[in-house]
Amino acid sequence: MKNERRRKQADNRARHGSTPAAGARAKAISGRGGAGGSRPGRTSPPVAVAAPAPAPKVARRPVLVLFDRDYRHAVLNIGHRGASGHAPENTVAAFGLATRMGAPMIELDVQVSRDGHVVVIHDAALERTTTGHGRVADHTLEELKALDAGGWFSARFAGEPIPTLREVLVWARGRVALNIEIKTEAVHPTREYGGVESKVVGLLRRCGMRAHVLVSSFNHVAVRRVRRLDGAIPVAVLHVGENDPRPLQEIVAAAPADQFCCALSELTPSLAEKARRWRVPVNVYTVNEPDEMRRAIALGVSGIFTNYPDRLAQVLQRSRTG
Numbered sequence: 305m306k307n308e309r310r311r312k313q314a315d316n317r318a319r320h321g322s323t324p325a326a327g328a329r330a331k332a333i334s335g336r337g338g339a340g341g342s343r344p345g346r347t348s349p350p351v352a353v354a355a356p357a358p359a360p361k362v363a364r365r366p367v368l369v370l371f372d373r374d375y376r377h378a379v380l381n382i383g384h385r386g387a388s389g390h391a392p393e394n395t396v397a398a399f400g401l402a403t404r405m406g407a408p409m410i411e412l413d414v415q416v417s418r419d420g421h422v423v424v425i426h427d428a429a430l431e432r433t434t435t436g437h438g439r440v441a442d443h444t445l446e447e448l449k450a451l452d453a454g455g456w457f458s459a460r461f462a463g464e465p466i467p468t469l470r471e472v473l474v475w476a477r478g479r480v481a482l483n484i485e486i487k488t489e490a491v492h493p494t495r496e497y498g499g500v501e502s503k504v505v506g507l508l509r510r511c512g513m514r515a516h517v518l519v520s521s522f523n524h525v526a527v528r529r530v531r532r533l534d535g536a537i538p539v540a541v542l543h544v545g546e547n548d549p550r551p552l553q554e555i556v557a558a559a560p561a562d563q564f565c566c567a568l569s570e571l572t573p574s575l576a577e578k579a580r581r582w583r584v585p586v587n588v589y590t591v592n593e594p595d596e597m598r599r600a601i602a603l604g605v606s607g608i609f610t611n612y613p614d615r616l617a618q619v620l621q622r623s624r625t626g
């Protein structure tokens with residue numbers, strides 16, 4: 305009876321073919337390579353079916369786990385560098401504010417200090433957001449920790465330090481998911497092991513945050529390295545715009561990445577349609593005006609980076625209640 309049912313299923317597959325999506329689903333569910341895998345310990349005779357088209361290599365899709373258990377929104381509210389419209393970017397003050405404003409995920413940028421520590425700061429140079437001078441990469445952690453990364457924004461935040469990634473991971477665990485953007489300046493062209501990618505992966509493992517982050521970069525080599533180092537960590541590619549003329553699905557498959565991030569201005573209706581067709585979640589940055597937030601939502605994005613998570617929380621609330 306079972307064999308009969310199985311034969312019918314096989315016939316159906318042979319008639320209708322097996323879709324990439326079906327293959328991907330099967331792989332995601334079973335952890336094996338899609339349809340056609342035989343079960344160990346079963347002795348049923350092989351079923352004669354026309355050879356299916358070779359299944360495309362489908363990336364294993366790790367699932368990003370948010371800490372907010374009530375989170376049911378269709379669009380992810382991502383605090384860009386924290387609530388950086390209200391507090392100095394990439395500081396714990398901005399991160400705390402973003403979570404209080406309802407962001408279930410915070411984006412932050414990482415660079416590497418001279419003595420190899422992963423630190424949370426956007427620019428490769430210290431001048432814009434700290435009291436320091438010169439390159440982050442030319443300073444030790446001790447030197448970086450002596451700088452003020454808050455006073456430039458407002459006297460109220462004077463004395464806010466540059467956080468290390470480790471400090472933020474420890475703070476975020478159980479509280480908020482993180483999008484860790486590896487800045488291109490931090491990526492060594494040839495050094496995969498011992499480079500920023502393996503430092504980030506090591507920290508995520510030690511802090512128990514692998515399932516609660518999205519690691520992204522404009523440098524797709526870095527994204528690929530993270531994927532290779534630990535396939536359980538969700539990764540995203542940041543679009544480099546006109547410098548990368550490849551179709552969306554190729555850009556994503558090359559890493560392979562789980563998500564795609566681009567500027568809202570780059571997300572044309574046709575690109576949004578392709579993302580939908582290929583089932584690629586798209587997050588757009590940096591969207592601060594409610595009208596633009598509504599436009600992004602209408603385009604079907606999965607997440608929105610904003611310096612004002614409070615505004616986005618309101619827009620999302622209104623779009624849910626009609």
Ligand code: G3P
Pocket residue numbers: 384411413426485520542565589609
């Ligand atoms: O990760 C999205 C966005 O942060 C990329 O641009 O320059 O703000 O780091 P940037």
Ligand code: MG
Pocket residue numbers: 411412413485
């Ligand atoms: Mg960033």
